[in-house]
């Protein structure tokens with residue numbers, strides 16, 4: 001089987017308080033997303049958000065509908081965002097090909113039937129990271145190059161949180177139903193992302209950490225602001241953040257991550273910030 005998937009259910013914050021390390025990791029951590037010649041998908045019941053990884057090597061890989069969708073094709077009722085974190089690759093959507101270089105993205109609207117992924121080089125493949133959410137209408141497909149993104153600088157070296165945030169799939173760049181995606185890169189010497197931390201009860205979120213050196217790690221914090229937990233994460237791993245949870249991390253080196261969100265609104269700035277000195 002070239003397409004593999006698993007399902008994650010939603011949990012109440014009251015229940016999550018009692019999870020031990022392995023239960024916390026089983027419920028929220030997503031490992032082994034990027035495997036050669038495979039499409040790996042995780043279907044979360046938080047906003048029915050799908051997190052995926054596609055690594056085409058010897059042949060093209062086709063995105064098939066998975067059983068939980070009970071759909072004739074994957075995008076029958078969904079939209080899709082793809083960011084290539086590997087080498088040059090191509091995504092073909094109903095016969096139209098989009099070449100995605102490293103850190104380029106593609107938005108694919110509801111209703112597109114045949115989505116295929118390929119790499120220019122089998123030995124240096126594309127690494128397609130994907131997020132997909134239910135969609136109520138069909139918006140045009142759009143490639144988002146590195147020059148199309150909205151870039152903001154956040155944090156400062158003094159607070160170890162200097163970082164560059166790039167908005168790829170937001171409604172000021174591309175028409176979308178509910179999906180938002182972007183990428184944040186820590187500046188050398190800074191370790192903290194998303195600090196001050198925030199929650200947004202209106203949206204869930206998934207973070208995918210990459211560019212984490214092999215022998216380094218990111219400690220990701222989740223949970224209600226006064227009841228936090230942590231998960232140690234390695235390169236190319238993702239973590240599901242429920243709407244009631246903070247999502248913030250500190251790395252033992254600089255790193256990047258892709259954030260993806262879905263839910264009640266498309267307002268990137270709709271966040272309830274937490275006072276750093278009140279976190280528990």
Ligand SMILES: O=C(O)C(=O)C[C@H](O)C(=O)CO
Pocket residue numbers: 154163165182183184193194195200205247259261268271
């Ligand atoms: O570094 C940051 O801050 C982020 O990247 C925050 C995410 O974009 C986010 O959590 C949006 O809700």
Ligand SMILES: [Zn+2]
Pocket residue numbers: 198199200205247
């Ligand atoms: Zn957030």
